Amino acid sequence: MQTTVEKIDIPSNKRMIVISDIHGHYNHLKNLLKKVNFSEDDILFILGDMVEKGPSSIKTLRYIMKLCENYNVYPLIGNVDETRLLWLDPNSKNSEKVFEYIQRMKKYWASSFFLDMCDELNIEINNPKDIQNAREQINVKFEKELNFIRSLPTIIETQKYIFVHGGVPSDKVEDLAGTDAHQYLKNDAFMEKGLKFNKYIVVGHWPVTLYSDKIASLNPIINKDQRIISIDGGCGLKQDGQLNALIIPNIDYDEISFEKYDDFPVGTAKTPQEESANSINIRYSDNKIKILEMCEEFSFAEHKSTGYRLWIHNDYINSFNENATCDDYTDYVLPVNIGDELSIIKKTSKGYLVKKDGISGWYFGEIAPKLS
Numbered sequence: 001m002q003t004t005v006e007k008i009d010i011p012s013n014k015r016m017i018v019i020s021d022i023h024g025h026y027n028h029l030k031n032l033l034k035k036v037n038f039s040e041d042d043i044l045f046i047l048g049d050m051v052e053k054g055p056s057s058i059k060t061l062r063y064i065m066k067l068c069e070n071y072n073v074y075p076l077i078g079n080v081d082e083t084r085l086l087w088l089d090p091n092s093k094n095s096e097k098v099f100e101y102i103q104r105m106k107k108y109w110a111s112s113f114f115l116d117m118c119d120e121l122n123i124e125i126n127n128p129k130d131i132q133n134a135r136e137q138i139n140v141k142f143e144k145e146l147n148f149i150r151s152l153p154t155i156i157e158t159q160k161y162i163f164v165h166g167g168v169p170s171d172k173v174e175d176l177a178g179t180d181a182h183q184y185l186k187n188d189a190f191m192e193k194g195l196k197f198n199k200y201i202v203v204g205h206w207p208v209t210l211y212s213d214k215i216a217s218l219n220p221i222i223n224k225d226q227r228i229i230s231i232d233g234g235c236g237l238k239q240d241g242q243l244n245a246l247i248i249p250n251i252d253y254d255e256i257s258f259e260k261y262d263d264f265p266v267g268t269a270k271t272p273q274e275e276s277a278n279s280i281n282i283r284y285s286d287n288k289i290k291i292l293e294m295c296e297e298f299s300f301a302e303h304k305s306t307g308y309r310l311w312i313h314n315d316y317i318n319s320f321n322e323n324a325t326c327d328d329y330t331d332y333v334l335p336v337n338i339g340d341e342l343s344i345i346k347k348t349s350k351g352y353l354v355k356k357d358g359i360s361g362w363y364f365g366e367i368a369p370k371l372s
Contacts, residue, residue, distance in 0.1 A: 001181045065148055166188075216330040
C-alpha cells in the first residue's frame with residue numbers, strides 16, 4: 001500500500017477531536033463522543049485501527065462511515081486495517097496463516113473483523129480451506145466497507161498538526177507520498193526514537209502505558225520538546241485499557257486537553273492511602289518472570305530483566321513454567337483521598353486493582369458505590 005497525504009486547512013473557529021485505536025469497541029466510541037459533546041461544529045480525526053480485537057468490528061466501521069456522511073470526520077488507515085485488507089485479498093496465498101490467527105482470536109479476544117463478516121454471512125470457518133471461500137463472499141457482500149478502508153489516507157497535514165497512525169521520520173510529509181505506507185502505520189515506540197518536529201505529530205498505535213516502566217498511565221502523552229502527542233489508551237489491548245479523545249479547542253492555540261472512556265464500574269474511596277515509594281509497570285515487550293512461590297490467588301515472582309520481586313495476580317500470569325510471562329501488570333499503590341472516584345478493574349482478597357484519573361494501581365481501602 002502506497003502512502004497518501006491529504007492536506008486540509010482548519011478554520012480558526014473549529015474544535016478538533018482526535019481518537020485512535022478503537023479496535024471494534026462501538027460502545028466506547030459512541031459514549032466517548034457523547035462525553036465530549038461531539039457535534040457538527042467539530043472536526044473529528046480517527047487515526048486508524050478501527051477494527052479487530054473488540055466485540056463489534058463491523059458495527060464500529062459502519063458507525064464511522066455514517067459519521068463521515070453527517071459530520072466533519074477524517075479517518076485514517078491503521079496498520080491493523082491495512083493488514084486485514086491484505087488478508088481479504090482473493091489472490092492471497094496465506095489461508096493457513098489467517099486460519100491460525102482466527103483460532104487465536106477465538107481464544108484470546110472478543111471477536112475479529114474476519115469472523116464478524118463470516119457471522120453476518122453465516123459462514124463457518126472450520127479449516128484453512130474455508131478461508132478462500134469466505135474471502136470471495138466477503139469481497140462481494142462487504143464491498144462498500146472494504147472500499148471505504150482502501151480509500152483512507154495515510155497522513156493528514158494541517159497548519160499546526162500532522163495526523164498519522166504510527167509515526168513519520170520528518171514533518172515534510174509531502175515527500176513521503178508514494179512510499180511504502182506500512183512503515184508509517186506500524187512505527188513502534190515512536191516517541192523513543194529521538195525525533196523532533198516543527199509541527200505536532202499526533203499518533204496512536206503504541207499504547208501509552210508502554211512508555212513507563214514504573215507507573216501504568218493510559219492517558220495521552222504530550223511531549224512539547226519533541227512535539228509528539230501519543231494518544232492510544234490501550235482500548236481492547238490492555239485489561240485496564242480506555243479510549244482517549246484528544247481535544248484541541250482551536251487551531252491557533254496550544255491549549256490541549258483530553259477525555260477518556262472505559263466501561264469499568266466506578267466507586268468512591270472511603271479511606272485514604274499514601275502512594276508507594278517504589279513500583280514496577282511490567283509491559284508485554286519485557287514480561288518474562290520467574291515464579292518464586294505459587295499460591296491460590298497470587299504468586300510471588302521475579303521480573304527477570306530487573307530482578308524486581310512482586311506478587312502478581314494469577315489471572316495475569318500466562319504460564320507457570322520456566323518460560324513464564326505475564327500480561328501488563330503493576331504493583332503501584334495509588335495515592336487516594338476520601339471521596340476519590342475509582343474505576344474498579346479487579347476485586348481481590350488483598351484489595352482492588354483500580355484506575356484513578358487514567359492511572360492504574362492498587363487500593364487497599366473500602367470502596368462505596370458511586371452516588372448517582
